[in-house]
Amino acid sequence: MTETPPLLPLLYEDVVRRALLEDLGRVGDITTDAIVPADRTARAVILARAAGRIAGVEPALHAFRLLDPRCRVDVRLRDGGDAAAGAVVARVEATARAVLAAERTALNLLGHLSGIATATRDVVARLRGLETRVADTRKTTPGLRALEKHAVRAGGGSSHRYGLDDAVLVKDNHVTLAGGIAEAVRRVRGSVGHMVKVEVEVETLSQLDEALAAGAEAVLLDNMDLPTLREAVRRARGRAVTEASGGIRPENVREVAEAGVDLVSLGWLTHSAPALDVALDVEA
């Protein structure tokens, strides 16, 4: 367990701001405003109610900072850290109104991202002893890709491409439209720069051979049965990075990895992992 380099606040502050404004609406927390004097301060503790891998601490705390620039925070668990059930993630001291108005936004961020980190950690744990890395996909929640991929890294996972523009992935539709894998790769290579890697998605061994011959630097082995997958790994060894994908869940990830692939990628990590249960308590 090691810390994961945090994202620059500039990269997520608009996400936090929008999330806060979405909760505050036009006039903010009418319950708290009616009850709590403006000059009252409060101390609160943010906890993990269930055990899990933490991610999103800084974005979550940013919600309090946006409502009270003078708030003070004490971070006890950084992204990539493991929380036992009941563990303190951070303490916050701010105006009572800021604490109560930012609470839900902060928890929604922390719970969602820690849920992804925890799910990733659990998948990574299932591969103990193997070289295979666990990668994310582009199947992320709209608006949260950078934070979700960060959460996957906090869980011990590895990042696949961030979007459509930073790496090439030639898929079946591209092959069909180009008239073959070789031609598709040729067109791509003539178009993209020297810092761009090219991966080709293949479903069969003959497609794999074609991709390797065309110079693919990585191959996405899509939905192959285990014997085929093993043979694919054998053929690609030393020639291209191998990635297994398609229908991989925690339950079957180890048998897929044992086929020898360099990576397994799971959309499930970002589109379906349940949130980690986190809470905020105002201290007496």
Added chain:
Amino acid sequence: MTETPPLLPLLYEDVVRRALLEDLGRVGDITTDAIVPADRTARAVILARAAGRIAGVEPALHAFRLLDPRCRVDVRLRDGGDAAAGAVVARVEATARAVLAAERTALNLLGHLSGIATATRDVVARLRGLETRVADTRKTTPGLRALEKHAVRAGGGSSHRYGLDDAVLVKDNHVTLAGGIAEAVRRVRGSVGHMVKVEVEVETLSQLDEALAAGAEAVLLDNMDLPTLREAVRRARGRAVTEASGGIRPENVREVAEAGVDLVSLGWLTHSAPALDVALDVEA
């Protein structure tokens, strides 16, 4: 199964735009741009791979419209409709580049929202024969609250307040800071307008009595055991709407509802429901 009134595009177009830009990055789909001629058009079908309740069709299709304003769509299942596994949700005809570049954004939206609608539908189904309604919470994914609450409605659920400003929910921290339920409600009533409802969260029957005496229009019965819950419902009948909340999952929702509450609310619907498996196929 009935259609759910769609949100106005003005309310979600920025969400879709941001999601697209997040995927396109600086220069867009470099794979497709290298392979597919600019003037090529394509027809695609959007499918549910698994059975489920559909939500988010219009936001998903908006992704294609943003990349090709002349794209044509044929919607086969509207929000609130049920898809069998393999069912066609919509057909799209647009430039091939637009189809491929918008695909992932559209599917991420549709899969996420349909996942919530499906989970809601399943919870609602468990309450068949009861009057109890299923409500959402503010435990939503940052940036997507309006769409997620819409998805809950598409699943047959009911909306709790949209944020901190459109209704009052007096919680334990408010009661502590005000020095009692009666005083908290009094302050709120003196502050908010006549169109704002006041709900009070209670954990015990004596708190409930205090809330009812103070004139709460709704009471959130938090984490009560079933006998207490039944007694609470009895006391509140005809005086306030009753909502059970706290730790409710699909597995235990019916026994909670059978205590006679008007509503059960589940954060799980929006923070932990798995995505529905949806896909896009380019047609030959």
Added chain:
Amino acid sequence: MTETPPLLPLLYEDVVRRALLEDLGRVGDITTDAIVPADRTARAVILARAAGRIAGVEPALHAFRLLDPRCRVDVRLRDGGDAAAGAVVARVEATARAVLAAERTALNLLGHLSGIATATRDVVARLRGLETRVADTRKTTPGLRALEKHAVRAGGGSSHRYGLDDAVLVKDNHVTLAGGIAEAVRRVRGSVGHMVKVEVEVETLSQLDEALAAGAEAVLLDNMDLPTLREAVRRARGRAVTEASGGIRPENVREVAEAGVDLVSLGWLTHSAPALDVALDVEA
């Protein structure tokens, strides 16, 4: 006279920023830049030239903070406070350039919002001894609704709904399209959540009876003559909140209120109240 809980700066800072940028244009205050050295500081006092109720102090001061983050302010009258003619509202110390460049934006905000607060205060004063509250409407200046409704509260008024999404108001067009008040209310009740109040606009006593029978929680009595209004209040007593609206001005507000309604609502407060005369003096 009591202070009104201030809005969170996050809710208005974009309004202030846009107002400043609108005045600064592309290159800012060319007069001041040419004349005043960059390192010169200035102290200024913000005054009410005419007597009135103050609102918008914090948004006004935010204009100085945006141009000089190190500016110091001393607030002498908070929102909800009453200024005599010539009274000091606040003192500001900042770079002379910031003071002069932010002056007009700050005064425009303060004068506009204090004008609304003053008008509201005056209407409220006319109802002394009555229970009737004074409410605002949605007839607000585009872009300023949250601030204007805040100014009404600072004037002693009460907030009607903030927009189209946080409460139901069934109006004549809805009744026509639904085919009757009962059907309109039935549809709404089946659609909105339990935290949403339902008000029905009525013009006649028979419409009122229909609305009450349908379970309206509030009735907007539109443009009724005084005898009808009195009868309407009698019928609605104990069954629904009564609101008189339509053509109410300071001149006739008391006679309307004396009919016994719970609220009178006046669009005039926000669309036609004159600004309060405020000024900034740079101190020697």
Added chain:
Amino acid sequence: MTETPPLLPLLYEDVVRRALLEDLGRVGDITTDAIVPADRTARAVILARAAGRIAGVEPALHAFRLLDPRCRVDVRLRDGGDAAAGAVVARVEATARAVLAAERTALNLLGHLSGIATATRDVVARLRGLETRVADTRKTTPGLRALEKHAVRAGGGSSHRYGLDDAVLVKDNHVTLAGGIAEAVRRVRGSVGHMVKVEVEVETLSQLDEALAAGAEAVLLDNMDLPTLREAVRRARGRAVTEASGGIRPENVREVAEAGVDLVSLGWLTHSAPALDVALDVEA
């Protein structure tokens, strides 16, 4: 009465969008959505209930276009046109939901801007037979300056500078900080480009002489009594444009103008003119 060249929609569409979103909130018009089927269309007429000069027709109609891009409009009175009480300003045909959801935003814009145009027209009318023009100021409503100055033009008025960057106005604080009018003007002239006009605010005749000697192209005669004003006009004739300002209201504008100034400027036009009463009727 002539038409005023309309502003480009690009210059106000964000104002309209923000105003709409401010009214729609998170989920839009919940009353209408519950009652009116999505496919229902409606025809509506926008009327002036009181007589007045119209301004803001296109921004108002833009609200309908944003909610229903296929809406059809028939404009009967353009900006700068005069409406009798009851006159039709425009007709709109759109989905019933768009008509009802955009109604208030459209009317708020139209009523506010037409109120300014009407007030300006009335002041202009009081100067019939004189050469004096009526000008606006920078005392505008935050966020609406371009539209409000457009409304002044629609009322027959003339635009003063749009902001701090497009013309020079040397005021008392500048003179103090520079150590005299001559020095202030000298610094400004050395700094700004050849397309920028320089106006100097003066309160006395000796200040006027100093400003004229310094080469001011316009002089703002601030709060002068009528004899002084007449003398100031005499001295400035042929040397600088003369503008009277300070405390000018409809009641006294003619006597000020009769002193012979080229312009009178009134903050009142934009900060205190009451809205024109406008309405929307859905047609059977």
Added chain:
Amino acid sequence: MTETPPLLPLLYEDVVRRALLEDLGRVGDITTDAIVPADRTARAVILARAAGRIAGVEPALHAFRLLDPRCRVDVRLRDGGDAAAGAVVARVEATARAVLAAERTALNLLGHLSGIATATRDVVARLRGLETRVADTRKTTPGLRALEKHAVRAGGGSSHRYGLDDAVLVKDNHVTLAGGIAEAVRRVRGSVGHMVKVEVEVETLSQLDEALAAGAEAVLLDNMDLPTLREAVRRARGRAVTEASGGIRPENVREVAEAGVDLVSLGWLTHSAPALDVALDVEA
């Protein structure tokens, strides 16, 4: 050489933020994040590698502040200052990650704007002993107009109008559409306010006479040969500001100026001046 009044940060902070985000992309500086610990600080010096006039120091330093709000800067050369080759412009102390991630953005801003200032300075120097001023145009880089015109001023140049709305320039197309210079000027004068100057572009002496007769306050003498230019200056003297424009480059600027015009304007300053070579060194 004197300092140029800096622009208010509010006017350029969005430009800097966008430039940074454009470089950081979705997840920031992956090289630095992998190599440099988060708590490491660094000191860096920003240098001019070539001699030149400096502009854009504050916007450049703003890039570091956006990534590390606690960064400390020591400015050694302000805008308008001259750097020898190798001169230190500023020193920065911040987290090492902020220094490395903001470096390129800061240098791109500083190099671009200092390139414009240097080019302007060089043109100004060629006119030593003449009264003619050097002005910019609207031929600026999209998105950077305010900063580029500021750089021209830092180079000793003068600002032409900032855009289409702050001054009138009647060009050939306007004359054609109006049916003559006199009519064009008449229409403009009747439309714009008293603070707006009117310049007319002319290509011949007879057009010049027409413009002067119509009351043009400035004349843009477009692409005239030198004898014509001299005659034009003679005719306009005391009647209008004279500006020569069209095809003026550093090589021929002096002979144009010697014709006696008040201003020469060069689009070249902002659309084609090469960047100044600037660099950042991390100190041991």
Added chain:
Amino acid sequence: MTETPPLLPLLYEDVVRRALLEDLGRVGDITTDAIVPADRTARAVILARAAGRIAGVEPALHAFRLLDPRCRVDVRLRDGGDAAAGAVVARVEATARAVLAAERTALNLLGHLSGIATATRDVVARLRGLETRVADTRKTTPGLRALEKHAVRAGGGSSHRYGLDDAVLVKDNHVTLAGGIAEAVRRVRGSVGHMVKVEVEVETLSQLDEALAAGAEAVLLDNMDLPTLREAVRRARGRAVTEASGGIRPENVREVAEAGVDLVSLGWLTHSAPALDVALDVEA
């Protein structure tokens, strides 16, 4: 000469919109509005006054579309096409006001981007017969990176990484902070995903050997003299892509390329290439 795949409008429309608004200011083209009737249409031709390679046609035309959605365009030269002096790039038919108000924005975009494309084309032409490709850098104009890199491709060049997040470039500061090239590369490889390429900047042959041994996929040979460069190419052959950079200008690019490197990269292309002279003529 072939066409370059155009960027999606979604990727540049905000750049164009901001550029237009920067020129239009608060109220738009006051000259044109005063002179040209709103209903007048105009036809215009966009020309290259000098010969060059065209880039930015679609963004330029987008300016007209934003002001007149019904404008019609006829594109005669697409990005990547070569214009002779005087060649027609496109024809536009729109309202006369839209044509004149968008003219400068459109030309600024087209001239700037075509200048870059032309400069790139000229450098590429100097390498005729060699395999070496010409690449851009991150030394781009703030806010315009995607468009400028697109222009480089239109000139026949190749894209280096788009920013800090899509590829790794280990530079001297990283090596110093990591304590060696090997360690720097090791840390990077352990951190970034499998789709990210790693390039190392080296200044000496021993650094090169270290980079190759560490597994760098590309090496940036910084400011090497020609004999060293040739030796570096020899050593790297078959092991890593070789890129020469540092002080390369059109004058010396061929001799650098003849050393055998795979790429030469020039910041000059984007930070110092002069604009192409383009113009718009309104047709009679």
